[in-house]
Amino acid sequence: MLKGGYMGRILRINLTTGEIKTEELKEKMARDYIGGAGFGIKILADEVPGNIDPLSEDNKLIFAPGPLSGTSAPCSSRMAVVTKSPLTGAVGMSTSGGHLPVELKYAGYDVLIIEGKSDIPVYILIKDDNVSIKKADKIWGMNTFDTQSFLKHHLRDQNIRVACIGPAGENLSKMACIINERRAFGRKGVGAVMGSKNLKAIAVRGSKGVEIADIEKFKLARSSMLKAMKESPVLYPHFSKTGTPMIVDAISALGMFPSENYRSTGERDYTESIGSKVSTELSIASEPCYGCPVGCSQLKLARKNSNYPGALSDPEYETYYSFGGQTGVANIDSIIAADNLCDKLGLDTMSTGVTIGFAMELFENGLLTEEQLGGFKLNFGNHEAMYDIITEIAYRRKGAGELLCDGTKVLSEKVGNGSEKYAMHVKGLEFPAYDPRGAKAHGLNYATSYTGADHNRGYAFQEIFAIPVPKAYDRFEIEGKGKLTKWNQDVRLATTDCPTMCAFLLDMALPGVALQNTADMVNSVSGLNLTANEVEKVGERVNNLARLYNISAGFSRKDDTFPERIMTEPIKEGPSKGQYISKEDLDKMLDEYYEARSWTKDGVPTLEKLKELDIGDITI
């Protein structure tokens, strides 16, 4: 019997029938999947067939905070959304922070499942036990910021929290995200799924508390966590001040900051133009998630004498890459403006920037013409074209908009002519801001993550920040990276995406103690008695379940790969010069990875492993 942490209820809303009901959250579910991404992927695997069209009414959107959300556990106001991704066709899992996760818990729910499709635009209003589906025809078409302030104003509650889509989601762009505050459930096109359901927004306000099973134990676990955070050489001294843009410096120093669609990584230094110094100068305030003592999110104001004076946004490191290095636009003001525009239109900044950068290379190679693009001269470094094309994409406008709006993979398929060699994605998900040629485990995670090229699903901090946990690794080395990647992926789910906690704790503060800390925190709030080993097993369980889902969606070993550029073109200059990942090296790493996972050579989980993990009656 669950004693705290969990609200014990799943809220299920069917937009086809209008039915709204609550279901009990079972203790076994909590024990086996903890929460967040674990809950979402379990429900997706149970309820959504792998072969459906992600934009059909058969798909579901599953929102889930974790048992720690709404408690005073630091950095725990996080929430996962899980769906079948229209961008990849695989499991789509995305997390976001802010205040919304806490609000959903306080309203009394551990999970919100949205299924079916409304005939007309609607939004969902959740106020504790009062849940209703309301007409949204008047707000359909609004940008995400206006939608949030409009609903707060017209529901007469400035403290209501809203997740919503913008025009990009309405127009089913596969790069559409879901926005809450200035934060995104980004990537994987989760906003398009919401749009396909005619669901504009979810507004939530809760008044219930979250119970703590054992407050003394919780206090102890919490203070040990706070102590570890305090001791981190990075978290408060740097992260609180500069936020993720500090990573521009770190990754540039490794020669891994991608430039111009990865054709010239290491050749150009972006540190001065868009690195932590100038970034910090433009920061005006931090906007922390609920209860976060770190406050890495830094609001920045574009300079008066720039092309985008007054633009205000909180771009993360990944956006410095996607609208900076990837597009060759070494202009921080453009990045702030593009970030703000994407947030308003409900576009994922990573996929959008990467796709624009890819289109720039196609343009320079003559594979995309000014005419096809509707008049845009899309050279690398053209910040105006970059900025203007964002709106074209969100509205799926003829020309550049139609071509780019479904991301890099679809653009490459439309263009053909060998462009797939430098279409920077895995399984359809665009590359993150770390050139995998310079960090092999980080790369192997791109190749094998259940969501595609997703740094956050198995971040190799051992390679990126030289943190020797579980031991030290040479970032260029191939051997051992299969095992390491398994560990990184499992621990990430176990300690971050399920409980739910901020990823930066694992990377910056708790790497050596995260599993035990998660066990202590979850046990103390819930009355469960998980061991650190069992917590790790949750991560492995979810990774296996996600793999099974992806297999049922048609994925196999051949999809665990890179675009050809990564496997044939060495990095040209700098500290990672000469590095690449040959097909042979990839195969070596994959073999080791599959073996570490007890999967077959083809990358299929064995029945023994499934049995060991108690995954249950799975047919694939």
Next chain:
Amino acid sequence: MLKGGYMGRILRINLTTGEIKTEELKEKMARDYIGGAGFGIKILADEVPGNIDPLSEDNKLIFAPGPLSGTSAPCSSRMAVVTKSPLTGAVGMSTSGGHLPVELKYAGYDVLIIEGKSDIPVYILIKDDNVSIKKADKIWGMNTFDTQSFLKHHLRDQNIRVACIGPAGENLSKMACIINERRAFGRKGVGAVMGSKNLKAIAVRGSKGVEIADIEKFKLARSSMLKAMKESPVLYPHFSKTGTPMIVDAISALGMFPSENYRSTGERDYTESIGSKVSTELSIASEPCYGCPVGCSQLKLARKNSNYPGALSDPEYETYYSFGGQTGVANIDSIIAADNLCDKLGLDTMSTGVTIGFAMELFENGLLTEEQLGGFKLNFGNHEAMYDIITEIAYRRKGAGELLCDGTKVLSEKVGNGSEKYAMHVKGLEFPAYDPRGAKAHGLNYATSYTGADHNRGYAFQEIFAIPVPKAYDRFEIEGKGKLTKWNQDVRLATTDCPTMCAFLLDMALPGVALQNTADMVNSVSGLNLTANEVEKVGERVNNLARLYNISAGFSRKDDTFPERIMTEPIKEGPSKGQYISKEDLDKMLDEYYEARSWTKDGVPTLEKLKELDIGDITI
């Protein structure tokens, strides 16, 4: 002794010295000036010499709600701001509604006086008795919407209300306004005065109530007011649904809707393109001021297939004119987008649109070239140029921005070459949306209002809406319009700008009973015992005081005039065809007006009149 309605306190903040103090509000002040504009103009006349530079630290900004603000008197959440206007050099008085006026009352103040100039950008935080001046260097440069949401977020109070300037005010554009919510203290460059003081924002939260001296009397007065409102044939049947844009139809039907800088009034019908039908179709919700049962402010969403999809704003009738007829842009989506952009940048939509329309005529006449304008092809009807130039203006950018940013009069002075003939302003204040050639008293008010061409200071509803109060008038007739204008101006101050109430009550619901109603309302809340006649005298007193101020600022009879176009070019087509106001007719009306006011032939108040009004020791 004041018993209610008033908080009894004036808050005075000196930004040069940092001194913050409160002063007592005297009963005589309340009795003689009631509140709002009356208080503001009295303080301006007492404390700010007429010959100072409005953008120097000698100028003051005086905010004043009225005795009814914060009570349940309908439509009373209004506030005046008074300053010496940098646009006109005369009294600058502007009102705005929303929630801010109530908040200032609830914080305990009838008047807020801001004087001096801060060395660095600051904002003022008022929370009841806790008043502080805070650094605003981080938010200097932000747009007005971001400023409001930023302050609410970082002051951790979503219900705080904020008045602020945008980039236009920071850059001292004489067309800059002060924004609160989506509302403006518009016109007369009040935002530039705030910018000249390095004051970015005023954030207010109050927790005190407003006392009512005689609740039974108040209830009676209130219900008679509500009854009159209910009986209005316009207020609820139309105004609640369509808001002020319904006036496009009404004024077009009179052949008075200005087109293309007044060169072609009556020639083109804007009713279908931007009139009440399409306007109502685009309305998605009303956003009433605090406690308003009417809710005329209608939020509109630009259409998806327009050039400005997703643009959201609540343009008023005047903006349909300034960015519609005046610029020849018969495109409602452009108007919504331009309105939104002006609000964000803190630009007055009327002055901005009129100045752009004037520049369009200069461009078509060859008096402004594409080169001078920095590449803009500024033909009438070019909505893209119109929209883009707004940003140039707010940032005072080289070319179009520098030329247009200080309004029509300054632009005309820069261009010369006889352009003053069709520079549509009086005393520097741009024309409103009623061609005065078709309504002579309405026009005479433009010529004589203490603020310049300001429809709201003496709206001739007798001519515009054919309301026979105090009696019926032929709108084309000259005779009798001097007396009527005096009455309109005095009653407007007495029943609207001082108490403070919404102007639409006088125009739409209470014209015959406004003076008595104001007396009843003000007496019941405050314990004063003003007669209707004394209320009217307050209006006359304030108009005389404002006139004295303007004389001390250098104005005289010669400034009570029109641009030559109005006096020489008859309206070309439609129901007002052939109408103009000859110099002789203007002089006739002025003579009658001055006489009605007991002013000299030169338009100077006589000592007898000042004595009668007990204006006191005034030296001019």
